[in-house]
Amino acid sequence: MAKSRDILGMNARTLGFIRPENKRPYIFRIDNKIETKKLLDRAHLPTPKIYHIFENGRDVDNFDFKKLPASFVIKPTRGFGGAGILVVYGKKKEVWVDNEGEEVTIDQIKLHLLEILDGSYSLFNIPDTSFIEQKIKVHRAFRRLTYRGTPDIRVIVYNRVPIMAMMRLPTVESGGRANLHQGAIGIGIDIASGITVHATHKGKPIKILPGKKTKLHGFRIPYWDEILHLASEAQSISRLGYLGVDIVLERDDGPMILELNARPGLEIQNANRTPLYKRLKRVEDLDIKTPEKGVSIGKELFDEEVAKEIKTYDEKPVVSNVEEIKIFGPKKKKIILKAKIDTGAGLTSICEEVASQIGFGEVVAGYNEIQHVENPKTKQKATQEDIKEREALLALPGVIETAIIRSANGITRRVMVPIKMIMKGKKFNTVATIIKRRHLEYPVIIGRRSLKGFLIDPFAKKNK
Amino acid sequence: MNGFSDFLISSGVPRETIIYILMLPIIATIVALVRQVIGFKTFGIYIPSILTIILLSTGIVPGLIIFIVVLVSGFFVRWLLAKVRLMYLPRMALMLTIVSLIVLGVIAFSGYLGSFYLSHLSIFAILIMIILVERFLNVQIERGGKEALVLSVETLVISIIGYFILVWQAFQNFIFTYPWIVLVIILINIFLGRWTGLRLSEYIRFRGLLENGKK
Numbered sequence: 025m026a027k028s029r030d031i032l033g034m035n036a037r038t039l040g041f042i043r044p045e046n047k048r049p050y051i052f053r054i055d056n057k058i059e060t061k062k063l064l065d066r067a068h069l070p071t072p073k074i075y076h077i078f079e080n081g082r083d084v085d086n087f088d089f090k091k092l093p094a095s096f097v098i099k100p101t102r103g104f105g106g107a108g109i110l111v112v113y114g115k116k117k118e119v120w121v122d123n124e125g126e127e128v129t130i131d132q133i134k135l136h137l138l139e140i141l142d143g144s145y146s147l148f149n150i151p152d153t154s155f156i157e158q159k160i161k162v163h164r165a166f167r168r169l170t171y172r173g174t175p176d177i178r179v180i181v182y183n184r185v186p187i188m189a190m191m192r193l194p195t196v197e198s199g200g201r202a203n204l205h206q207g208a209i210g211i212g213i214d215i216a217s218g219i220t221v222h223a224t225h226k227g228k229p230i231k232i233l234p235g236k237k238t239k240l241h242g243f244r245i246p247y248w249d250e251i252l253h254l255a256s257e258a259q260s261i262s263r264l265g266y267l268g269v270d271i272v273l274e275r276d277d278g279p280m281i282l283e284l285n286a287r288p289g290l291e292i293q294n295a296n297r298t299p300l301y302k303r304l305k306r307v308e309d310l311d312i313k314t315p316e317k318g319v320s321i322g323k324e325l326f327d328e329e330v331a332k333e334i335k336t337y338d339e340k341p342v343v344s345n346v347e348e349i350k351i352f353g354p355k356k357k358k359i360i361l362k363a364k365i366d367t368g369a370g371l372t373s374i375c376e377e378v379a380s381q382i383g384f385g386e387v388v389a390g391y392n393e394i395q396h397v398e399n400p401k402t403k404q405k406a407t408q409e410d411i412k413e414r415e416a417l418l419a420l421p422g423v424i425e426t427a428i429i430r431s432a433n434g435i436t437r438r439v440m441v442p443i444k445m446i447m448k449g450k451k452f453n454t455v456a457t458i459i460k461r462r463h464l465e466y467p468v469i470i471g472r473r474s475l476k477g478f479l480i481d482p483f484a485k486k487n488k
Numbered sequence: 489m490n491g492f493s494d495f496l497i498s499s500g501v502p503r504e505t506i507i508y509i510l511m512l513p514i515i516a517t518i519v520a521l522v523r524q525v526i527g528f529k530t531f532g533i534y535i536p537s538i539l540t541i542i543l544l545s546t547g548i549v550p551g552l553i554i555f556i557v558v559l560v561s562g563f564f565v566r567w568l569l570a571k572v573r574l575m576y577l578p579r580m581a582l583m584l585t586i587v588s589l590i591v592l593g594v595i596a597f598s599g600y601l602g603s604f605y606l607s608h609l610s611i612f613a614i615l616i617m618i619i620l621v622e623r624f625l626n627v628q629i630e631r632g633g634k635e636a637l638v639l640s641v642e643t644l645v646i647s648i649i650g651y652f653i654l655v656w657q658a659f660q661n662f663i664f665t666y667p668w669i670v671l672v673i674i675l676i677n678i679f680l681g682r683w684t685g686l687r688l689s690e691y692i693r694f695r696g697l698l699e700n701g702k703k
Contacts, residue, residue: 026694028685031697033686139573139576142575299694
């Protein structure tokens, strides 16, 4: 149970952090998206490219819109809450298409720019400027989670330390915007590992993506260290003590800073199911000189235990050339043994002893009673004897198929049985051939067909 | 103690004016309190304060009727104009025109029904309410329709609370007799301005955290 005084409320945020830490001229600078970009550029921090800036109506008249690429984004310089942003996804001959698949003509683009210049989307309708920037292509890792707009990662940085982070996932209701109060999903991320832990949607905790089966926790954010460093660097150069940094992952360019926010929202606490105030207090008095130090302190201090318990689902287990496995036969009889990983073999094979121990005794006995063909042939060239042997083998209980195996002992017809295996904590069903292998070191050889979803590193640490 | 009020009365200032002026800081403080401590969202402090005073001058029922008419027609007109792409200021002017006409229509209709409720409304009251529509629509553009609706309802609730405090005769007399009591307001606001506790609404917002969040 969290205590109420550990939670950061609006009053405490304003009075305790924004007022004392964020001075007006610096807030004013980052409320201006073009100034923010200039600032980031000077510090060599990546941010989406600007194609063109429009200061007034004449700029709109003089600009050759035909030069624009197929996809781009139009933004008001001082807009907020995602208002006034026009995203153009693609081009069909002379017209562009927006996120709804609606056509966008040059005239519409011009009118939109003029509206922005007129102050329709700025705070208190002060005349604004506008710019066209590079459209972010969603990173492959996020594709499974995204169904609208571009997800981003919000990191709250205080005193150079990344304090808390969440992924913001736009939804249909949020109209492709990543703002939580507009209906986007907030997914809390463990600072130490970059693994998602909890999620919140419209003020309520959720576990799976609405309308889909995708789990929201246990997702490992790629480039995590780079993201934390970018966030800390950005806070450092912004001269704001308490800052929300919004980072996107570009498909080709990697992490990029999209925006800086001097008044980051409080919902991140619900997304992480962790109060902020206590974390802020822990780093308040530390004297941290560099972003590197800030990141390592953040990772040290805000290491979520939950993240370790959650199994990440995007990771493929790495296996070495020998692995300890559990093998199950019919009626859940199991044994634990060491198996050899052999990508030279197509099929997994188990020796007769192992097969008998896990419950295929009858098959082994039956196999040895049957008269075997000298040089068994495949289906097309099968002789009478071949067919007879195959049928006899298939009649044995549990045998699902036969296979012809070439080995040092010559060519033989073998039986295949269904088995279940647990290797590196991953449970899977597969089939195995039963062979005679008394003289070999490993009673089980795992072949290619059973290795789907594993990565093989012959020099990986072996299981004890 | 009431020497000051007496002096004003004898100088020809209407009693009503004195009370309104003295009430304004009290209303503003109520708005501040409700926002900082309870967590109501309102259109700033000016709109709810002024709305309270308007309700007082028009009477609560006609005031509310006009408020709702203005809001609903503003909403409707915006929905209508959303389909035509117009620049911001002409669009707003067009909207104010249509809203004014609708208000005029409603007043005419009430006259036709023989109810004199609405016909005595001051033009300033109506104008101020129309200003409110602009604020309302800006919020709608910036933060969405739902948020704008919540804001207007909460603004209205605060104004109604303020209204009932203001028409409370005993309170009026008290303020009139002891105008210096308004100085207490300064202390209350200094306290409110330094208070960093969770708002009541935040206890609800973070209830999940309070129940099973991490320590």
